[in-house]
Amino acid sequence: MADEDWDSELTAGPSFSFTPSFPKLETEKAFNYNERSNKGGEGEFPKNDGPSRRGFGANRGFGFKRGNRSDEEGSNLFGRGGFKGRNEDSGSDYGKGDSNGPQRNGGFSRRSFRDGNVEEEFGDKSAGRGFGHSENNFAQRRGRGTGARGTHGGFGRRDENNDEESQSGFGSRGGFGYESRGRGGGFRGRGDENNDEENQSSFGSRGGFGIQTCYEGRGRGSGFRGRGGYKGRNEDVGSDSGQFKNDYTLKSDEDRENDDKPARVTYVPPPPPDTEDGIFAHYQTGINFDKYDDILTDVSGINPPPAILTFEEANLPETLTRNISKAGYVKLTPVQKYSIPIVLAKRDLMACAQTGSGKTAAFLLPILAHMMRDGVAPHSLDLQEPEAIIVAPTRELINQIFLDARKFAYGTCIKPVVVYGGTQTFHSLRQIYQGCNILCATPGRLIDIIKREKIGLTKLRYLVLDEADRMLDMGFGPDMKVLVNSPGMPSKEDRQTLMFSATFPERIQSLAKEFLKSDYLFVVVGQVGGACSDVEQIIIPVGQHGKKDKLVEILQGLGIERTMVFVKTKKRASIHGDRLQKEREEALADFRFGKCNVLVATNVAARGLDIENVQHVIIYDLSDNIEEYVHRIGRTGRCGNVGKAITFFDTDDNEDRTVARSLVKVLSDAQQEVPAWLEEVAFSASGTFSSIGSTFASVDSRRGVSHVPGGHAQSAFATAEDDASWD
Numbered sequence: 001m002a003d004e005d006w007d008s009e010l011t012a013g014p015s016f017s018f019t020p021s022f023p024k025l026e027t028e029k030a031f032n033y034n035e036r037s038n039k040g041g042e043g044e045f046p047k048n049d050g051p052s053r054r055g056f057g058a059n060r061g062f063g064f065k066r067g068n069r070s071d072e073e074g075s076n077l078f079g080r081g082g083f084k085g086r087n088e089d090s091g092s093d094y095g096k097g098d099s100n101g102p103q104r105n106g107g108f109s110r111r112s113f114r115d116g117n118v119e120e121e122f123g124d125k126s127a128g129r130g131f132g133h134s135e136n137n138f139a140q141r142r143g144r145g146t147g148a149r150g151t152h153g154g155f156g157r158r159d160e161n162n163d164e165e166s167q168s169g170f171g172s173r174g175g176f177g178y179e180s181r182g183r184g185g186g187f188r189g190r191g192d193e194n195n196d197e198e199n200q201s202s203f204g205s206r207g208g209f210g211i212q213t214c215y216e217g218r219g220r221g222s223g224f225r226g227r228g229g230y231k232g233r234n235e236d237v238g239s240d241s242g243q244f245k246n247d248y249t250l251k252s253d254e255d256r257e258n259d260d261k262p263a264r265v266t267y268v269p270p271p272p273p274d275t276e277d278g279i280f281a282h283y284q285t286g287i288n289f290d291k292y293d294d295i296l297t298d299v300s301g302i303n304p305p306p307a308i309l310t311f312e313e314a315n316l317p318e319t320l321t322r323n324i325s326k327a328g329y330v331k332l333t334p335v336q337k338y339s340i341p342i343v344l345a346k347r348d349l350m351a352c353a354q355t356g357s358g359k360t361a362a363f364l365l366p367i368l369a370h371m372m373r374d375g376v377a378p379h380s381l382d383l384q385e386p387e388a389i390i391v392a393p394t395r396e397l398i399n400q401i402f403l404d405a406r407k408f409a410y411g412t413c414i415k416p417v418v419v420y421g422g423t424q425t426f427h428s429l430r431q432i433y434q435g436c437n438i439l440c441a442t443p444g445r446l447i448d449i450i451k452r453e454k455i456g457l458t459k460l461r462y463l464v465l466d467e468a469d470r471m472l473d474m475g476f477g478p479d480m481k482v483l484v485n486s487p488g489m490p491s492k493e494d495r496q497t498l499m500f501s502a503t504f505p506e507r508i509q510s511l512a513k514e515f516l517k518s519d520y521l522f523v524v525v526g527q528v529g530g531a532c533s534d535v536e537q538i539i540i541p542v543g544q545h546g547k548k549d550k551l552v553e554i555l556q557g558l559g560i561e562r563t564m565v566f567v568k569t570k571k572r573a574s575i576h577g578d579r580l581q582k583e584r585e586e587a588l589a590d591f592r593f594g595k596c597n598v599l600v601a602t603n604v605a606a607r608g609l610d611i612e613n614v615q616h617v618i619i620y621d622l623s624d625n626i627e628e629y630v631h632r633i634g635r636t637g638r639c640g641n642v643g644k645a646i647t648f649f650d651t652d653d654n655e656d657r658t659v660a661r662s663l664v665k666v667l668s669d670a671q672q673e674v675p676a677w678l679e680e681v682a683f684s685a686s687g688t689f690s691s692i693g694s695t696f697a698s699v700d701s702r703r704g705v706s707h708v709p710g711g712h713a714q715s716a717f718a719t720a721e722d723d724a725s726w727d
């Protein structure tokens with residue numbers, strides 16, 4: 001396999017300098033469910049005694065600017081970038097960007113690159129080009145020896161005169177970036193030593209997930225200087241697992257050329273907090289939480305069990321009940337009221353409920369209840385055979401689900417484990433080998449593990465597809481087929497399959513049947529694919545050229561309120577890229593924990609992420625897929641809290657026009673104001689829209705298709721090309 005050589009890693013042991021310490025594996029010990037004290041035992045997450053992950057380059061990745069700010073008009077930004085290669089584990093302080101080169105027109109005068117033992121400095125770059133291709137290429141060629149996965153790093157082409165497309169650089173795999181140049185109103189990258197405090201605390205942040213966030217305000221004008229075009233190298237995109245290449249990435253040809261011998265991924269994610277407070281940290285439900293009860297719920301299928309109204313009615317094991325209460329859950333949400341008894345009754349389920357309404361607990365709680373009652377398999381030192389597998393499309397989301405599973409399983413013998421791409425495989429395996437009852441995984445890493453027979457499937461009882469419509473579409477569908485056809489995988493008759501999402505296009509419902517027993521139940525809270533009613537949706541007509549100024553204006557108005565900005569990856573950009581997983585996680589953590597308050601994201605952050613107090617979502621580039629719109633705006637207005645989503649709609653853009661009718665439907669269904677101009681666009685766009693028919697035509701596709709007038713059940717699912725935007 002190209003990217004990661006598991007077998008050699010396992011036999012030779014890790015070759016990185018950061019070695020997390022784990023408790024010794026316990027000898028094999030059969031046990032049934034056995035509640036334990038809250039401390040110690042297998043319910044505990046092992047402490048990591050390794051060196052602090054914050055120690056090197058932490059928060060210092062590229063995109064992080066410590067540079068001098070030149071106030072000369074016309075000179076470029078970025079004093080220094082601090083390129084960071086892939087060798088996160090080297091303990092080096094690369095990425096700190098500690099040189100002090102004078103600014104030259106057009107970009108970086110110099111910067112420091114320190115990678116492991118190697119330190120390089122780059123000289124002045126030609127005017128009009130930022131630190132660009134040459135460095136990138138250099139980094140790329142560094143390859144394995146230095147651990148620099150340089151293709152991911154480095155700032156790409158920056159050209160004063162670039163148009164948006166050509167600005168999409170940021171290394172060969174950079175993120176989408178902006179650079180606001182309006183003094184006072186700008187956004188500042190963190191850590192510019194010349195900056196005053198006030199500016200630093202404005203919108204400074206770093207990107208993540210194909211994200212670059214905003215930077216330094218200065219000079220004049222308010223131009224955004226993108227550095228973008230991000231694409232990841234992970235299983236968040238469709239894979240070619242059929243060939244089992246262990247290359248679940250979409251790479252540009254250029255990437256592939258430069259990747260003839262790719263470096264091993266060495267990133268070991270920091271262990272999550274293991275104090276009780278950390279494990280049960282949660283945010284408050286909002287003022288509209290009780291209004292969930294007013295939403296109509298529909299259950300279709302034969303003989304559904306009755307809904308429950310309270311947690312007590314579910315008659316869950318004591319420890320689970322205690323954990324639910326520690327998590328701050330007092331009252332069930334509608335999807336939980338219906339789904340919990342269905343899963344407890346061992347029925348297959350497809351459940352569709354609005355974003356932020358508690359779908360995760362709706363599948364985790366009954367699965368855990370079953371496992372606690374029935375007992376889990378004895379921990380074997382050989383092959384781990386999880387009872388449950390949960391898959392989700394992105395690394396950050398699966399990690400979040402794992403943290404929820406760990407929370408609800410706290411104090412029990414049930415061991416949830418998370419594995420995902422972009423991290424060291426040896427680390428993933430270590431986690432699994434210590435015991436794994438619930439395996440949370442992204443598809444690529446999961447298929448890898450299965451194909452290499454690192455886990456067995458014969459004991460599997462539950463298969464959960466979160467964001468199921470995404471998991472079954474063209475990007476991940478093939479992986480899911482590989483999964484259910486893997487050796488040892490119980491047939492659908494012999495396992496319970498659960499699917500959850502806020503959107504379920506009809507076409508995907510049809511695909512889903514292949515994975516579900518024929519008598520599966522379908523729970524719909526509200527309307528299939530409906531937007532969360534707690535999100536105020538505002539659509540603004542903005543042309544491409546007005547977007548940047550508009551965004552600046554809006555963000556200035558919002559002040560410090562936590563905001564996610566969604567952009568679309570330039571599919572035709574010649575440069576694709578990603579960010580290191582470490583950087584993705586740091587960016588998310590910076591946003592989640594309030595270090596920065598604006599996160600600019602591609603669709604990779606559209607689904608599932610549950611971040612406290614995101615008050616605003618700005619859709620800078622409208623997705624041509626209405627489902628992604630619904631998910632994107634659902635990052636705010638969660639759990640009864642209110643939020644606001646502002647969407648830029650370019651009336652001259654064909655892709656935007658394509659979703660006009662679907663958008664009108666989503667707005668009106670959520671009792672939002674539909675601007676007259678949008679209705680006109682929607683009307684004139686008749687026949688060109690894509691997904692309204694398949695999304696909204698019916699509730700349960702088994703009841704038959706009822707097309708909306710003028711609609712047509714053309715596919716709403718992402719095309720293979722769309723997958724690029726997930727990275």
Ligand SMILES: Nc1ncnc2c1ncn2[C@@H]1O[C@H](COP(=O)(O)OP(=O)(O)OP(=O)(O)O)[C@@H](O)[C@H]1O
Pocket residue numbers: 282283285328329330331332333336353354355356357358359360361501502607608609610634638639
């Ligand atoms: N019954 C409950 N009481 C209080 N909080 C809850 C309850 N159920 C879920 N939550 C909280 O609500 C938030 C949203 O839940 P969750 O992430 O499961 O939503 P979701 O429906 O999966 O959203 P999305 O469609 O965006 O993935 C989480 O912080 C979760 O802990």
